[in-house]
Amino acid sequence: MAAQGVQLIPSPEDIMQILKRTGAFREGHFVYPTGKHTAHYFQMPLAFRYYDTARVLAVALSRKFRVERDIASHLPKIAIISPSSGGIPVAFGVRDALSAEQIYWAEREGGQRMFRQYVNQGEINPCIIVDDIIRSGHAIEETVRLVRELGAPIIGCGAIVRFQSAPAEIDDVQVKSLVEFDEEFYESSDECPECKKGVPEEHVRF
Numbered sequence: 001m002a003a004q005g006v007q008l009i010p011s012p013e014d015i016m017q018i019l020k021r022t023g024a025f026r027e028g029h030f031v032y033p034t035g036k037h038t039a040h041y042f043q044m045p046l047a048f049r050y051y052d053t054a055r056v057l058a059v060a061l062s063r064k065f066r067v068e069r070d071i072a073s074h075l076p077k078i079a080i081i082s083p084s085s086g087g088i089p090v091a092f093g094v095r096d097a098l099s100a101e102q103i104y105w106a107e108r109e110g111g112q113r114m115f116r117q118y119v120n121q122g123e124i125n126p127c128i129i130v131d132d133i134i135r136s137g138h139a140i141e142e143t144v145r146l147v148r149e150l151g152a153p154i155i156g157c158g159a160i161v162r163f164q165s166a167p168a169e170i171d172d173v174q175v176k177s178l179v180e181f182d183e184e185f186y187e188s189s190d191e192c193p194e195c196k197k198g199v200p201e202e203h204v205r206f
Helices: 002-007 010-023 044-049 051-066 087-096 138-149 193-197
Strands: 025-031 037-042 078-082 102-105 106-110 111-112 127-134 154-163 173-181
Touching: 010 025, 010 044, 010 051, 010 173, 025 193, 037 193, 044 051, 044 087, 044 127, 051 087, 051 127, 051 154, 051 173, 087 102, 087 127, 087 154, 106 193, 111 138, 127 138, 138 154
Parallel strands: 078 102, 078 127, 127 154, 154 173
Antiparallel strands: 025 037, 106 111
């Protein structure tokens, strides 16, 4: 059964083709607000503009969780949690695919990641934390701490894309992804190969 489930998950190459086709993955010369330079840029919401594409990505990620016996045994009494607004479409798609009972998302307020008021301790089911992309892992790590403070067990973490520089495991929970991307960041224009080639810069917000 598990082997059949794995076969239904598109390959990383197929996922990258989807991201390229929708404009969610771009190649060029990008400068982040931090000043770092890179030759690639992911803007995942562009892939989730289209219902069919969003469903393919979310269902594929959900299968990564469903094949885990420990996770499957909790279904459907689980919660799907997003660390931020960018992961909300992923969270809803995974929730639908797993028929999970609950969905939550955290937000940043005053520099802290938190849930909305009245999400009280003891009310959250065992949860899976999902995001659209994990660049550094900080958002997932903060959300893990937040969920643990509420007393809920974490049974899974994942994203459509995880940068290889981000943690592969958070708080003893393996991070599942459809693509593991080896991104290269350069701290300044002096180090950046694209700058040396004279490739025009495109400044991105995040």
